[in-house]
Amino acid sequence: MLKDKTVVIGVSGGIAVYKACDVVSRLKKLGINVHVIMTESATEFVTPLTFQSLSQNYVVSGMFDEIKTWDVEHISLAKKADVFLIAPATANMIGKIYNGIADDMLSTTIMATKAPVLIAPAMNTNMYENPIVQRNINSLKELGYKFIEPESGRLACGDVGKGKLATPETIVEEVVKLLQVEQDLKGKSIIVTAGPTVESIDPMRYITNRSTGKMGYAIAKEAINRGADVTLISGPTKIAPPQNLKKLVKVESANEMYSAVLDNLEDNQVVIKSAAVADYKPKNYSNKKIKKSDDDLSIELDRTNDIAFEVGKIKNNKILVGFAAETNDLIENAKNKVKKKNLDFIVANDLTAEGAGFGVDTNIVKIIDREGTITEYPKMKKEEVANVILDKVEALLNK
Known part of the structure; x- marks a missing residue:
C-alpha cells in the first residue's frame, strides 16, 4: 500500500537535523519514495550527500542549484507529494509558512503543495513557548496544517523543557497514518x-x-x-x-x-x-x-x-x-x-x-x-x- 506513495521532507536548520536522517531511512524501508528539500542552514548540520544516499533521490537545496530535471522544481515536488513533512521545523520556518513567505526552495514548495502538511517543531523551550510562535502554530492548525508535538527533555543548549524533536518512530508513525487516510470521498x-x-x-x-x-x-x-x-x-x-x-x-x-x-x-x-x-x-x-x-x-x-x-x-x-x-x-x-x-x-x-x-x-x-x-x-x-x-x-x- 505504501510503495506507491511519495513523501517530500523539508529539513530546516537545527541541531535535530540528524534525526531527520533516521526518518528518511525508516520511510525508505517501508517502500515509500522520499524526496528531501534542505534549507541552506540545514546543510551546515548535515550534508545533502547524506540525505541523497539515504533517500536515493537527489537533494534540492538552493533555488538556483544545477538543474537535474526540466520540471519546474518546486512545482514538480509539490505535486509529487502525498504527504509533505517538515522535520525539524524551526520557529523561522513556521513563521514563514504562516505569513505566506516563499523566499527559498523549501518555503516556496510548501506554498505550492496541496498535499497534507505535517510539521514537527524543534527549538529552544523559550522559543517554542513564545506567544508569537504559539500563535503561528495555532493559526496553522486552524488552516488544516498538522503538527507533531515536540518532546520534553534536555535540549542541545543545555536547557530542560519542551522543544525536542519528536522521535523518528513517532514521526514515521504519523506520516504513515496520513498516507493511509482513505480518499473515499474523492470526486464528491x-x-x-x-x-x-x-x-x-x-x-x-x-x-x-x-x-x-x-x-x-x-x-x-x-x-x-x-x-x-x-x-x-x-x-x-x-x-x-x-x-x-x-x-x-x-x-x-x-x-x-x-x-x-x-x-x-x-x-x-x-x-x-x-x-x-x-x-x-x-x-x-x-x-x-x-x-x-x-x-x-x-x-x-x-x-x-x-x-x-x-x-x-x-x-x-x-x-x-x-x-x-x-x-x-x-x-x-x-x-x-x-x-x-x-x-x-x-x-x-x-x-x-x-x-x-x-x-x-x-x-x-x-x-x-x-x-x-x-x-x-x-x-x-x-x-x-x-x-x-x-x-x-x-x-x-x-x-
Missing part, C-alpha cells in the same frame, strides 16, 4: 455551512448567536482530507478557512446564506447544514442608530427562511444532513426536524452538556436517521465527530 462535491448568522437592527446593533463555526470548519477540513470538493458557506467567524477548499462563500445574514446554498446546490451532491442560522430577523432595519430613550424598546421580528426545509423540498437524490442544538426535548425535536425537513439524518447535541456547547473543541452527539434509529456517541473532538458524520455520508453515497 459537498456544501458545508458553518458559523452564526448576523441580523442587523441598525448600523450598531444586531441579533446573532454563540456559534463559533468550529464544528462546520472541522467537517469541511476532514472532508477535504478524504478527497471531497468542498464549498464552505460561512457566517462571521474568527477561524481561518481550511486549505484546498473548492470555494469559500462568506455571508452574514440568514438570507445571504439561504441564497448562497441555493446558488451552489446544483453543483453539489451533499449539503451538511451545520451553521447556526437565525430563526428571526428584525422586521424593519433602521439606517440610523436607534437612540436610547426613557421608554422600553420593542423590536418586531420576522421569520427567516428555513434553509434546510427549503432544500429538503427540492433536493431529489442529494443527501441533506441537519443539526439540532437543543436545551430540552432533544430526541423529540430532532426527530421532528428529520421528518419536517426531509433530512437523511440529523446530528443532535444537548447544549447544556459539558463539552458539547458552542466554542469548545469537543462535542457529544446523537445521530438520528430517517427510520428513527438513534446512535449515541461519547464526547469526542470535533474532528472525530466530523469523520463520524462523513462516514455516514459516504455510506449513503454508495448505497
